Amino acid sequence: MATQSKSSLFKAWEVTCEANYMEVRLDAPGGFFFFHWLMVFHSQVSIKSDVTCTSQMYKDDWNSLKTAHSSTTSDWQVMFQQGEQKHSPMTLSQAAKQGYAFFLTSGRLVFRTPYGQPHSLNTEVNGVPVEVVYVTMYSRQSWVVLMIDLVAACSMDEGSPDGDHMVWRTLDPLYPSLSIVDVSVGLNGQLLEQPAAEKRGYTVQKHDSRLQISVPFDADGRYRKSFVNGSLFDFYVFHVYSEQILLSQDQVETRLRLHRTMTAVVQRPLLTENRTILEEEVFTAYLGKLPEDVVLAAVTLNGEEYTLPLANTSSHTITKVTYADNTQGYTLRVPFEHPVVGKKVNHSPSRTSRS
Numbered sequence: 244m245a246t247q248s249k250s251s252l253f254k255a256w257e258v259t260c261e262a263n264y265m266e267v268r269l270d271a272p273g274g275f276f277f278f279h280w281l282m283v284f285h286s287q288v289s290i291k292s293d294v295t296c297t298s299q300m301y302k303d304d305w306n307s308l309k310t311a312h313s314s315t316t317s318d319w320q321v322m323f324q325q326g327e328q329k330h331s332p333m334t335l336s337q338a339a340k341q342g343y344a345f346f347l348t349s350g351r352l353v354f355r356t357p358y359g360q361p362h363s364l365n366t367e368v369n370g371v372p373v374e375v376v377y378v379t380m381y382s383r384q385s386w387v388v389l390m391i392d393l394v395a396a397c398s399m400d401e402g403s404p405d406g407d408h409m410v411w412r413t414l415d416p417l418y419p420s421l422s423i424v425d426v427s428v429g430l431n432g433q434l435l436e437q438p439a440a441e442k443r444g445y446t447v448q449k450h451d452s453r454l455q456i457s458v459p460f461d462a463d464g465r466y467r468k469s470f471v472n473g474s475l476f477d478f479y480v481f482h483v484y485s486e487q488i489l490l491s492q493d494q495v496e497t498r499l500r501l502h503r504t505m506t507a508v509v510q511r512p513l514l515t516e517n518r519t520i521l522e523e524e525v526f527t528a529y530l531g532k533l534p535e536d537v538v539l540a541a542v543t544l545n546g547e548e549y550t551l552p553l554a555n556t557s558s559h560t561i562t563k564v565t566y567a568d569n570t571q572g573y574t575l576r577v578p579f580e581h582p583v584v585g586k587k588v589n590h591s592p593s594r595t596s597r598s
Contacts, residue, residue, distance in 0.1 A: 260397035323362035402505030415454040421489035430464035531572035
């Protein structure tokens with residue numbers, strides 16, 4: 244059997260973890276997929292990816308080769324594997340009916356699969372949920388057999404809030420046979436240069452074979468919406484984009500693109516201050532750190548509700564102040580003599596309490 248390594252056959256490998264599908268893309272120099280049939284006779288060529296998540300995936304390579312060699316058709320077929328379980332081969336049209344897509348042209352191969360397919364392997368490694376799809380493509384023409392092993396692996400971590408950052412985790416590295424040489428991160432499909440990312444509060448850290456990407460809650464490009472449910476909350480949406488450059492031992496580059504939509508609901512702390520000065524005989528209260536999409540609709544004073552805007556004849560006032568950080572504050576002033584103010588007589592000489 245003649246065997247050629249990935250480095251001699253492919254000039255680029257790309258793995259993409261999109262929001263709703265995984266994809267593996269291979270580009271071959273000189274249109275390998277077209278010309279290889281003209282060059283190889285009476286031999287078997289096995290093309291194996293260096294990307295893998297579990298060592299058991301390649302234990303039965305010889306059985307895969309025997310399956311391919313016994314095929315009676317020259318049409319491309321695919322065979323999925325879940326751990327040590329191998330599924331029956333199927334044609335590309337049969338695979339398409341199950342939601343898989345294979346695109347094979349001169350010099351390019353693309354495999355795409357939705358998440359949650361029956362042939363997917365879902366596991367957890369070091370606390371990180373991972374979904375893996377392993378498939379072998381093969382075709383036989385006379386005594387020539389071409390086999391291509393493809394592995395798509397993606398972190399399924401949904402992200403979680405941690406202080407003033409949203410944190411997303413993946414494995415370091417996601418493909419154990421490769422090493423990470425560079426990591427870039429951004430939002431909405433736009434990567435930031437490392438100095439710019441650090442300046443804006445992004446961090447990329449390694450912890451116990453995990454890669455942790457942190458995005459600040461105030462990052463440009465994130466979506467935020469306020470809502471009230473007893474307390475004030477912020478609803479955040481982050482369309483995170485990360486790109487990793489991986490290298491194999493023979494210096495073949497694999498580009499791993501990760502797209503994840505993360506959401507979080509965070510209670511917003513408010514600032515309340517009693518700014519009353521007794522000599523002014525006016526109750527003064529301040530409510531601050533309100534986001535710009537929140538509108539103060541009413542206030543309740545000793546059980547009586549007053550809707551805003553207040554009537555011009557009202558003896559109490561509410562003043563709004565906006566700040567450069569897109570927050571706002573309100574100052575409420577209620578005179579001691581306002582009808583809503585309750586009075587209690589203190590039996591101490593010359594003293595009356597008000598509330």
